Amino acid sequence: MISKRSFLRLAVVGAGLGRSGLVHAQSYPTRLIKIVVPFPAGGPTDLMGLLAAQCLSSRLGQSVIVENQAGAGGTIGSRNVARASADGYTLLLGGTNSNAISPAFYKNLDYDPIGDFVPVACIAIDSSALIVTPAVPANTLEEFIQFGQDNPDKLSGGAPIGIAPHVMVAYFIAKTRTNMVLVPYKGGAPLITDLLAGQVQMTFGAKSAYLPHIRAGKMKALAVTSDARWPELPTVPTMSERGFTGFPGYQWFELLAPARTSATVIETLNAAINEGPASSEMRAGLAKLGVETKIQTPGELRTALIDDARRWNATVKFAEIKLE
Numbered sequence: 001m002i003s004k005r006s007f008l009r010l011a012v013v014g015a016g017l018g019r020s021g022l023v024h025a026q027s028y029p030t031r032l033i034k035i036v037v038p039f040p041a042g043g044p045t046d047l048m049g050l051l052a053a054q055c056l057s058s059r060l061g062q063s064v065i066v067e068n069q070a071g072a073g074g075t076i077g078s079r080n081v082a083r084a085s086a087d088g089y090t091l092l093l094g095g096t097n098s099n100a101i102s103p104a105f106y107k108n109l110d111y112d113p114i115g116d117f118v119p120v121a122c123i124a125i126d127s128s129a130l131i132v133t134p135a136v137p138a139n140t141l142e143e144f145i146q147f148g149q150d151n152p153d154k155l156s157g158g159a160p161i162g163i164a165p166h167v168m169v170a171y172f173i174a175k176t177r178t179n180m181v182l183v184p185y186k187g188g189a190p191l192i193t194d195l196l197a198g199q200v201q202m203t204f205g206a207k208s209a210y211l212p213h214i215r216a217g218k219m220k221a222l223a224v225t226s227d228a229r230w231p232e233l234p235t236v237p238t239m240s241e242r243g244f245t246g247f248p249g250y251q252w253f254e255l256l257a258p259a260r261t262s263a264t265v266i267e268t269l270n271a272a273i274n275e276g277p278a279s280s281e282m283r284a285g286l287a288k289l290g291v292e293t294k295i296q297t298p299g300e301l302r303t304a305l306i307d308d309a310r311r312w313n314a315t316v317k318f319a320e321i322k323l324e
Contacts (some may be wrong), residue, residue, distance in 0.1 A: 038077025043188030059272035073162025074098035086260035119301035121273035125227035152179030158200035168204035169261035208289040
């Protein structure tokens, strides 16, 4: 059964129906496509899911639904897609969080976060910033570290558990020996709400979700995790500029399908997504989120995903992060 909210989303992402040049070129797709986002609505992964849905709908001439199946660090929705029919009509908006980081935390999964999927296309590559609330009396990374070390009862760092922000906050605490409590969240949207309300004081937030709040002066960015400074925040240094070389910097958002999906279907989906960056709609969507994409083949994406998993696993081990 499709929920009321799903119907509303279907109406949005199906708006491009009939405009595609691809729709007459192949028999797939002939019906609605579902993209499973394994995290709550309103977070970065959800935003990327909507962007992917809009792109596929306009290119393939079929309606696309975005369905949130949150829980257990993205493993619930990911498992459901791994077990779905490999016909191209149930896809996963995954990548770094769902497929590269989850193996480091969940050792007894009844599915393989990498082997049970075939990458389709890159949707976006996002980076993060060390975010603090305006009430924190620190305007540089060094001031924040010193404040945390001097005031063990005044700072809390929030993060959705089992995904990139959790790893980055825990890694930061371990590296700097900052006195800070890590507060767990089920998703990015409730964390943003609490940051705005001052209930927690710090996180590592994705550019796609946090840039508007930074621009509005509701949050402060002390450093960014990307290799270069953000064009939108040219005075904010990178973590590496402040001595944090090797800090986990990027989150990949990818469209994936069950491993047994035919090569023809994968090629159709890959072509539809990779045509997106050339369109005004896709360019506008990426620019609004402040992120970029990268055109890659499914094989190149698989290699990148495996490398991503190795990097994040090493970070989790260094910070000795355990899930309760």
